[in-house]
Amino acid sequence: MNVLIRLGYEIEITCGQPTEVIALLDPHPDLAGNMVRSSGVQIEPSVPNRTYIDPYGNSCLRLTAPAGAMRLSRDSLVEVEGRPDQWDETAQECSVSDLPDEALGYLLASRYCETDLMMAQAWELFGNVAPGWTRVRAIFDYVNSHLTFGYEHARATRTAAEAWRERVGVCRDFAHLAITLCRCMNIPARYANGYLGDIGVAPNPAPMDFNAWCEIWLEDRWFTLDARHNEPRIGRVVIARGRDATDIPLIHSFGPHQLTMFRVWTDEAHEAGFPALQ
Structure with a gap:
C-alpha cells in the first residue's frame, strides 16, 4: 500500500x-x-x-x-x-573488477570522506568481518554507536575522520563516516539527502529538518541504509544524491x-x- x-x-x-x-x-x-x-x-x-x-x-x-x-x-x-527500506541479508559484495561503471566512482575519496585517513582503521575494525551484508551492517552499527547525535554538534566543515575522532555529529556526519568506512572496504557508497517524516515510529518533538542517509552498492543494486536511525524507515523522499554533502548542498x-x-x-x-x- x-x-x-x-x-x-x-x-x-x-x-x-x-x-x-x-x-x-x-x-x-x-x-x-x-x-x-x-x-x-x-x-x-x-x-x-x-x-x-x-x-x-x-x-x-x-x-x-x-x-x-x-x-x-x-x-x-x-x-x-x-513499506520500509528494503534490506537483503543475503546480499553479497562485488569484486572491484565486477562493479558497474556507475558504482566505481563511489569508492574514491571525496571532500568529506577521506578514505586515505580512515583506511587502516577501517580494515582493523572490519577486515575480519564476513563480507557482504554482514560487513555493511557491522559498519552501520559501529557508526550508530560511535557517534552521539545532537543539533548542537552541527559544523558544516566536519569531515568523516573528524567525526570519528570527536565522536559527535548530526545526520550528515553519521552518513559521511559510514560512507567512508564502506569505501575503505571496497564497498561503493554514496550520500543522499531528502525528507524523512516520523511515519511508523514515535514522533520526534524536535523541529522537522532535512535528513541525510547512505546508499550502498551490493550485488547488483543500491540499498538504502541510515547510520543515524539504523533501522528501515517508511516514507523517505530523496532530494539528491552525490559523493558527499559537497555535491548536493x-x-x-x-x-x-x-x-x-x-x-x-x-x-x-x-x-x-x-x-x-x-
Whole structure:
C-alpha cells in the first residue's frame, strides 16, 4: 500500500548584494511521477530562475538572489511506497573488477570522506568481518554507536575522520563516516539527502529538518541504509544524491548569505486534506 506524504519548506536567506544561488530542495526527478499535487516553487521577491540537471541526475534551481531578503517555498503532496527500506541479508559484495561503471566512482575519496585517513582503521575494525551484508551492517552499527547525535554538534566543515575522532555529529556526519568506512572496504557508497517524516515510529518533538542517509552498492543494486536511525524507515523522499554533502548542498551561494528563516515539514497526509500553505 502506498502512502501520501505532504512535504515542503519555507526558507529565507539574506544577501548583502546580488548573489548567485543554487538550491536543491525539491524531490528528485526520479519521483516526478509520484507527485500528486504541488504549489510549485514560490520565490519572493520574484526573480528569473531556471532548473538544470547536474552530473549526478539531481534537479537544481538556479537564480540570482537580490540584495536583502529572499524567500523560497513549496508545498507538495507525494505518493510513495508504504513499506520500509528494503534490506537483503543475503546480499553479497562485488569484486572491484565486477562493479558497474556507475558504482566505481563511489569508492574514491571525496571532500568529506577521506578514505586515505580512515583506511587502516577501517580494515582493523572490519577486515575480519564476513563480507557482504554482514560487513555493511557491522559498519552501520559501529557508526550508530560511535557517534552521539545532537543539533548542537552541527559544523558544516566536519569531515568523516573528524567525526570519528570527536565522536559527535548530526545526520550528515553519521552518513559521511559510514560512507567512508564502506569505501575503505571496497564497498561503493554514496550520500543522499531528502525528507524523512516520523511515519511508523514515535514522533520526534524536535523541529522537522532535512535528513541525510547512505546508499550502498551490493550485488547488483543500491540499498538504502541510515547510520543515524539504523533501522528501515517508511516514507523517505530523496532530494539528491552525490559523493558527499559537497555535491548536493541544500542551498549554495557564490558569496555570503545568512539563513534567516528555516521551516520544513514531512507528514503522512490524505489528498482530501491539502490546505494551502499558510
